[in-house]
Amino acid sequence: MCLAIPAAVTKILPDEMAVVSIDGVSKEISIALIEDLAVGDYVIIHVGYALTKIDPEEARRTLDLLRELSAE
Amino acid sequence: MKYVDEFRDKEIALGLAKAIRAEVDLARPYRFMEFCGGHTHTVSRYGLEDMLPNNVRMIHGPGCPVCVLPAGRIDMAIHLAMRPEVILCVYGDLMRVPGSQGASLLKAKARGADVRMVYSTIDAIRIAEENPAREVVFFAIGFETTTPPTAIMIRLAEKKHLSNFSVFCNHVLTPPAMQNILESSDIRNIGGVEIDGFIGPAHVSVIIGTTPYEFIAEEFGKPIVITGFEPLDMMQAILMLVRQVNEHRHEVENQYRRAVIRDGNLRAKEEVSTVFELRDRFEWRGLGRVPYGGLRLKPAYTKYDAELRFGMRELCVADDPACECGAILRGIKKPVDCKLFGTVCTPVTPMGSCMVSSEGACAAHWTYGRFRDHQQRPVS
Ligand code: SF4
Numbered sequence: 001m002c003l004a005i006p007a008a009v010t011k012i013l014p015d016e017m018a019v020v021s022i023d024g025v026s027k028e029i030s031i032a033l034i035e036d037l038a039v040g041d042y043v044i045i046h047v048g049y050a051l052t053k054i055d056p057e058e059a060r061r062t063l064d065l066l067r068e069l070s071a072e
Numbered sequence: 073m074k075y076v077d078e079f080r081d082k083e084i085a086l087g088l089a090k091a092i093r094a095e096v097d098l099a100r101p102y103r104f105m106e107f108c109g110g111h112t113h114t115v116s117r118y119g120l121e122d123m124l125p126n127n128v129r130m131i132h133g134p135g136c137p138v139c140v141l142p143a144g145r146i147d148m149a150i151h152l153a154m155r156p157e158v159i160l161c162v163y164g165d166l167m168r169v170p171g172s173q174g175a176s177l178l179k180a181k182a183r184g185a186d187v188r189m190v191y192s193t194i195d196a197i198r199i200a201e202e203n204p205a206r207e208v209v210f211f212a213i214g215f216e217t218t219t220p221p222t223a224i225m226i227r228l229a230e231k232k233h234l235s236n237f238s239v240f241c242n243h244v245l246t247p248p249a250m251q252n253i254l255e256s257s258d259i260r261n262i263g264g265v266e267i268d269g270f271i272g273p274a275h276v277s278v279i280i281g282t283t284p285y286e287f288i289a290e291e292f293g294k295p296i297v298i299t300g301f302e303p304l305d306m307m308q309a310i311l312m313l314v315r316q317v318n319e320h321r322h323e324v325e326n327q328y329r330r331a332v333i334r335d336g337n338l339r340a341k342e343e344v345s346t347v348f349e350l351r352d353r354f355e356w357r358g359l360g361r362v363p364y365g366g367l368r369l370k371p372a373y374t375k376y377d378a379e380l381r382f383g384m385r386e387l388c389v390a391d392d393p394a395c396e397c398g399a400i401l402r403g404i405k406k407p408v409d410c411k412l413f414g415t416v417c418t419p420v421t422p423m424g425s426c427m428v429s430s431e432g433a434c435a436a437h438w439t440y441g442r443f444r445d446h447q448q449r450p451v452s
Contacts, residue, residue, distance in 0.1 A: 008074075030221070047163065051279065051337065051340070052332075054331055055329070066308055067087075070091060
């Protein structure tokens with residue numbers, strides 16, 4: 001039950017809510033736990049709440065490192 | 073980037089498997105426990121164990137909040153739900169968890185109890201607003217990942233002056249459970265398990281950060297790598313653990329940097345500490361009473377505490393003696409070691425909690441692993 005999924009923010013709504021898209025499916029979620037969210041950001045969703053923003057820079061760095069490690 | 077497929081690339085996974093093979097010392101075992109059910113699910117679903125050398129073994133730990141919820145708490149919830157004035161709101165996973173004598177919330181619902189499945193705490197608030205003449209109780213359960221949404225909901229109930237709303241709190245904490253697995257006195261009775269390192273929880277750590285695990289790394293000398301749920305994340309984490317073991321290091325390392333920072337989510341932690349405080353002890357299925365292993369509402373919020381509002385009596389129920397959940401949650405036994413596995417106990421007819429949640433070790437093995445049993449590798 002701790003499974004959570006990445007989703008893209010498509011619309012910020014009033015009352016700390018937002019619409020996200022998960023593989024094209026829209027869902028309304030709470031963003032009360034996150035600061036400074038913008039349309040286009042990716043968040044991790046769990047039980048209807050965004051838990052955190054995904055850091056695209058860090059994601060890229062991890063992928064680069066994975067490629068490096070696998071090529072060693 | 074969508075942060076999913078990129079971390080499932082087969083070629084990179086094979087490259088990582090090669091890197092792991094190149095670095096392991098064949099003369100010693102590497103026994104790594106994944107604490108989190110999401111990781112157990114990934115290991116089974118992508119067959120990661122088949123990609124690892126024989127002396128690297130994954131041990132499936134407690135996993136999932138549903139798996140560690142004792143049967144007595146389910147019985148308490150069933151009694152509550154049978155009261156005519158009560159609407160009990162629960163996350164879907166809980167409906168089929170067995171209480172005593174095969175009882176479940178699903179069966180209670182069939183007998184007339186008003187049990188409603190919710191996706192989010194926001195739904196529970198809405199139900200309370202729509203039913204002012206009824207008592208709406210939210211069955212709160214979960215590790216640190218699920219606790220902040222409960223805290224936010226309680227504060228929202230307060231803001232909206234909802235007087236027909238309360239929470240049956242079953243929130244539990246991860247680090248004390250890790251400690252319990254390593255040092256519980258019970259281990260003398262049911263046997264201990266050797267662990268050379270932990271795959272640390274992904275989304276729990278999104279909230280609490282990496283610092284709460286430092287005492288385990290330091291005091292117990294166990295390496296911990298916090299990692300994401302995708303197969304490449306896990307393969308990299310296993311490589312990082314192998315390196316720590318080889319270099320005699322025991323640190324908390326963070327593979328999941330795209331989502332986890334050292335201090336975690338400060339806003340979420342603040343919400344939680346406003347509303348909740350530690351319980352001295354809380355019973356975990358399979359682990360017994362874990363010191364400081366659970367949370368309850370702070371005095372300022374006790375009016376939302378369903379246990380007090382309805383005078384709920386603590387019920388302790390022993391698990392079915394044939395069910396090996398306890399030993400499985402501690403990583404001492406594997407699902408196939410339970411004689412009920414796949415016969416009496418299947419996901420459709422679960423006898424124990426490990427078979428209910430898709431993240432439970434038994435359910436994960438039933439869904440993805442059982443076809444490989446005939447070629448099970450020797451345990452090192
Ligand atoms: S197979 Fe069923 S009865 Fe056996 S340990 Fe797993 S959940 Fe419990």
